[in-house]
Amino acid sequence: MRLPFCEEGVYGGLDRGETMEIATRKESGAAVVSVKGRIDAVTAPEFEKGLLALMAGGDSTLVLNFNGLEYISSAGLRSILSTAKQLKAKDGKMLFAGLQGPVKDVFKISGFGSIFKIFDTEEEALRQI
Amino acid sequence: MVQFPTNIRVQARLDNLYTLLEFVASCAKQQGAGEQRIREIDLVMEELLVNIFNYAYSERPGDVGIACRIDDAGRLLVEIADEGVPFNILTRDDPDCEAGIEERTVGGLGIFFVKRLVQEIRYRREGGRNILTLTVDPAPVLL
Numbered sequence: 445m446r447l448p449f450c451e452e453g454v455y456g457g458l459d460r461g462e463t464m465e466i467a468t469r470k471e472s473g474a475a476v477v478s479v480k481g482r483i484d485a486v487t488a489p490e491f492e493k494g495l496l497a498l499m500a501g502g503d504s505t506l507v508l509n510f511n512g513l514e515y516i517s518s519a520g521l522r523s524i525l526s527t528a529k530q531l532k533a534k535d536g537k538m539l540f541a542g543l544q545g546p547v548k549d550v551f552k553i554s555g556f557g558s559i560f561k562i563f564d565t566e567e568e569a570l571r572q573i
Numbered sequence: 574m575v576q577f578p579t580n581i582r583v584q585a586r587l588d589n590l591y592t593l594l595e596f597v598a599s600c601a602k603q604q605g606a607g608e609q610r611i612r613e614i615d616l617v618m619e620e621l622l623v624n625i626f627n628y629a630y631s632e633r634p635g636d637v638g639i640a641c642r643i644d645d646a647g648r649l650l651v652e653i654a655d656e657g658v659p660f661n662i663l664t665r666d667d668p669d670c671e672a673g674i675e676e677r678t679v680g681g682l683g684i685f686f687v688k689r690l691v692q693e694i695r696y697r698r699e700g701g702r703n704i705l706t707l708t709v710d711p712a713p714v715l716l
Contacts, residue, residue: 485623486590515612517619518686522679532674546612549715553689554682555670 463487465512466494472570474539475503480512483520492523499527504536505573509566511542516550528560537561541569577603578642585630585637585655587623593639594618597651600641604649606711613690613713620683621653621662621705629657629703644708648692651707660703661696662687690714 464487465480475498483491498506508524510516528538540562543551551557563569581596583589597618598611606614625637640652668681687694693708 484590484619485587515615517616517623518679518683519619519623521682525674525677525679528674546609550616550686553670553686553715554668555672555677559672559674559677 464491466491468494468498470503471507472573474505474507474570474573476507476509476566476570478509478512480514482515483513483523484515484517485519488517488519488523491520492527495523495527496530499531499534499536504531504534506531506536506538507541507566507569507573508538509541509569510547511544511566513544513547516547518554521550521554521556524556539563539569539572541566578640580638580640582636582638585622585626585635585657587626589637590619590622593622593637596639597641600649600651601709601711604643604709604711606709607713609713610711613715614709617687617690617707617709618651620687624660624662624683625653625655625657625703629655629660632658649709649711651709653705653707654702656702659698661698662705663694663696 463481464483467478469476477494477498479491481487495506524538531538538560540560542565543562548557551562561569561572563572577600579600581593583592594615597614601611601614622637629635635656638654640654642650642652644650662684665681665684667685668678669676691707692710695706697704
């Protein structure tokens with residue numbers, strides 16, 4: 445193995461700490477999903493599984509509260525898009541609330557900001573249902 | 574204190590993603606990158622590394638190496654190398670960011686983020702390796 449400048453086992457052992465927390469509750473006929481931490485390639489499968497479980501349980505309106513979300517990558521966007529497509533096929537919908545700086549920017553540059561309904565707060569999103 | 578040049582080599586697997594992110598973050602911090610910029614660099618590195626895990630090594634496992642060094646102008650260079658199949662992520666098309674939900678895909682979005690967030694990116698295939706070299710300034714670009 446000849447990788448440039450690379451030696452075996454010179455680094456490691458650190459991690460990103462708390463990665464993702466999901467809390468779900470029902471309100472005004474919607475499932476409100478609050479996500480904290482990171483939706484990345486490591487956590488996206490669990491995030492997507494959570495959304496699909498809600499759909500399987502009959503929920504068709506999902507409000508994603510991203511107030512505590514610090515980071516999202518294309519893996520997270522992929523999960524959102526895949527779930528949103530399935531929801532749309534069932535006449536359901538997905539709304540977003542509370543996007544913070546970095547997540548807001550990722551939504552903006554990816555164009556997700558224009559294909560989804562995004563509200564400043566969860567309360568505003570719930571009023572639109 | 575990080576002493577440049579410095580490097581890491583691990584198996585190219587998702588299990589090692591955070592270790593690799595932390596490694597590059599520590600190099601960038603030494604160059605003065607703040608929290609915002611570290612998040613941008615995390616995004617850049619995740620997108621590139623996950624592509625290596627999935628495409629360069631789709632058929633057999635292997636290692637990925639990252640080296641941080643400072644160029645003659647004092648800028649941070651991050652070099653990512655793998656021995657997987659030839660794969661130049663820079664040739665991916667940009668996504669259609671105007672498409673609606675049904676038509677929209679996420680393919681190509683990762684590299685689109687990368688191009689927005691680093692100052693320069695170069696690819697070369699050399700001695701059976703894919704090598705990406707990023708020039709990464711410490712100031713936030715966007716996020």
